[in-house]
Amino acid sequence: MKPAPFEYRRPETVEEVLALLARYGGEAKLLAGGQSLVPTMNFRLAQPAVLIDLNRVPGLDAIEETIDGLRLGAMARQRAVERSPVVARGAPLLHQALPWIAHPQIRNRGTVGGSLAHADPAAELPAVMLALEATVVARSPEGARRIGAAEFFPGLFATALEPGELLTEIIIPARPAGSGSAFEEVARRHGDFALVGVAAEVVLARDGTCGRVRVALLSVGDGPVLAVHAAQALEQRTPDAAAIAQAAAAAAAEDIDPPGDIHASAGYRRQLAAVLVRRALTRAVAKASER
Amino acid sequence: MIVEGRYLFRGPRETVFRLLQDPEVLVKALPGAKQLERVGEGRYQGAANVGIGPVTAGEFAMTVEIRDAAPPETFTMDVEGKGAIGFTRGTATVTLTEEEEGTAMVYRADLQIGGKIAGVGQRLLDTASKAMTRQGLEAVNKELQARLAPPPAAGETAGSAGTQARRWYQRKEAVLVVLAAVLLIYLIRSCGGAG
Numbered sequence: 001m002k003p004a005p006f007e008y009r010r011p012e013t014v015e016e017v018l019a020l021l022a023r024y025g026g027e028a029k030l031l032a033g034g035q036s037l038v039p040t041m042n043f044r045l046a047q048p049a050v051l052i053d054l055n056r057v058p059g060l061d062a063i064e065e066t067i068d069g070l071r072l073g074a075m076a077r078q079r080a081v082e083r084s085p086v087v088a089r090g091a092p093l094l095h096q097a098l099p100w101i102a103h104p105q106i107r108n109r110g111t112v113g114g115s116l117a118h119a120d121p122a123a124e125l126p127a128v129m130l131a132l133e134a135t136v137v138a139r140s141p142e143g144a145r146r147i148g149a150a151e152f153f154p155g156l157f158a159t160a161l162e163p164g165e166l167l168t169e170i171i172i173p174a175r176p177a178g179s180g181s182a183f184e185e186v187a188r189r190h191g192d193f194a195l196v197g198v199a200a201e202v203v204l205a206r207d208g209t210c211g212r213v214r215v216a217l218l219s220v221g222d223g224p225v226l227a228v229h230a231a232q233a234l235e236q237r238t239p240d241a242a243a244i245a246q247a248a249a250a251a252a253a254e255d256i257d258p259p260g261d262i263h264a265s266a267g268y269r270r271q272l273a274a275v276l277v278r279r280a281l282t283r284a285v286a287k288a289s290e291r
Numbered sequence: 292m293i294v295e296g297r298y299l300f301r302g303p304r305e306t307v308f309r310l311l312q313d314p315e316v317l318v319k320a321l322p323g324a325k326q327l328e329r330v331g332e333g334r335y336q337g338a339a340n341v342g343i344g345p346v347t348a349g350e351f352a353m354t355v356e357i358r359d360a361a362p363p364e365t366f367t368m369d370v371e372g373k374g375a376i377g378f379t380r381g382t383a384t385v386t387l388t389e390e391e392e393g394t395a396m397v398y399r400a401d402l403q404i405g406g407k408i409a410g411v412g413q414r415l416l417d418t419a420s421k422a423m424t425r426q427g428l429e430a431v432n433k434e435l436q437a438r439l440a441p442p443p444a445a446g447e448t449a450g451s452a453g454t455q456a457r458r459w460y461q462r463k464e465a466v467l468v469v470l471a472a473v474l475l476i477y478l479i480r481s482c483g484g485a486g
Contacts, residue, residue: 040345043411045376047347121418156422157344193414222422259417
């Protein structure tokens with residue numbers, strides 16, 4: 001399959017990208033890793049008139065520690081992030097989740113910013129960013145603005161980016177002491193779209209009770225879903241098996257309204273969510289206890 | 292695929308009806324809908340430009356046929372939509388009932404979706420149709436709340452409001468069309484939800 005004809009532009013600076021976005025507006029699509037956009041174009045479901053290729057824009061692929069925490073350039077390849085010791089140390093949850101994204105070949109091209117801007121409800125990275133309370137930086141000709149992950153995903157395939165804005169980087173705050181995390185997912189085959197996925201991070205206080213708990217689910221709604229009730233069920237409590245089971249039940253019953261399709265019914269997804277939240281929280285607590 | 296649900300409009304049924312009888316309002320409230328016109332007794336044709344996420348908006352031609360209408364409570368409609376990326380066909384039933392807190396709309400559609408979208412977008416059909424349904428109904432409810440808010444024109448009398456209500460009531464078929472459009476647009480949009 002081949003895409004419909006399009007005009008190809010390859011800017012070399014962020015300013016050029018912004019100028020092209022301003023010029024072509026909604027007719028243009030930004031090409032990052034192309035692992036979702038290009039297949040969609042090949043099916044001719046997407047037929048952008050102009051493709052703006054970000055791959056030659058320097059300086060968008062940073063993976064570094066800053067005073068803010070971890071800074072990831074929007075064009076950082078998923079595989080590079082997966083293999084980065086800086087990420088493994090600074091954001092263990094992100095490190096744990098990356099191998100679940102598709103296949104290595106896809107992660108070699110796929111970018112962190114591309115996945116976030118695409119906002120597929122079955123994508124791992126939006127849920128991870130929501131759990132980690134990451135901030136997205138968007139550039140426009142007027143300057144840069146920061147958008148919290150909780151506001152960044154307003155709906156199905158939708159982001160808080162305005163027309164003309166370019167996602168340039170993602171900032172993940174430093175993880176608090178006593179935190180532990182885990183990522184769980186079930187797909188029909190490894191690398192398929194997740195039926196349900198869970199990203200969880202738990203902070204343990206010195207007395208062994210739970211401080212802040214963040215649980216984010218994927219593939220159960222329009223976008224990543226923060227399991228608020230699950231977190232409430234566990235916070236300020238000793239995270240024993242009973243408390244974790246309660247939190248998992250709350251996530252499945254109160255936090256999500258999952259879809260059904262030919263691969264998994266809504267009821268099955270709900271059941272799966274309870275199981276995966278329980279596993280993720282159990283592992284996250286164990287990790288947090290190690291420290 | 293079955294698309295079903297219940298939505299509560301915060302307003303009396305008469306007011307909901309009056310609102311729903313204004314196709315221009317509803318077509319405006321529904322993203323993507325371009326036009327909708329009556330082509331015969333209970334038959335309507337229109338066009339919608341719909342796309343979602345990475346899918347480029349494509350034009351869909353649609354036809355809606357209303358049958359078994361029992362205003363102001365229920366009707367059944369047959370819908371068909373055709374576009375470059377696929378087609379859809381189905382039957383939907385809508386019922387409006389009076390509740391303590393407002394007017395409940397219960398809808399159930401049995402749809403067939405075919406073409407490219409059915410294969411590529413399968414995993415997103417349910418999510419997309421839920422999202423579109425919510426979005427469309429919320430847009431309608433927002434318009435309803437705007438209408439329930441203080442009267443728009445100063446000096447407008449109860450008499451003229453009554454006249455207006457009667458005039459709207461005479462156009463009750465338009466309500467059905469608009470509801471049909473709502474459902475049709477959801478399903479078209481859901482078709483477009485391929486990742």
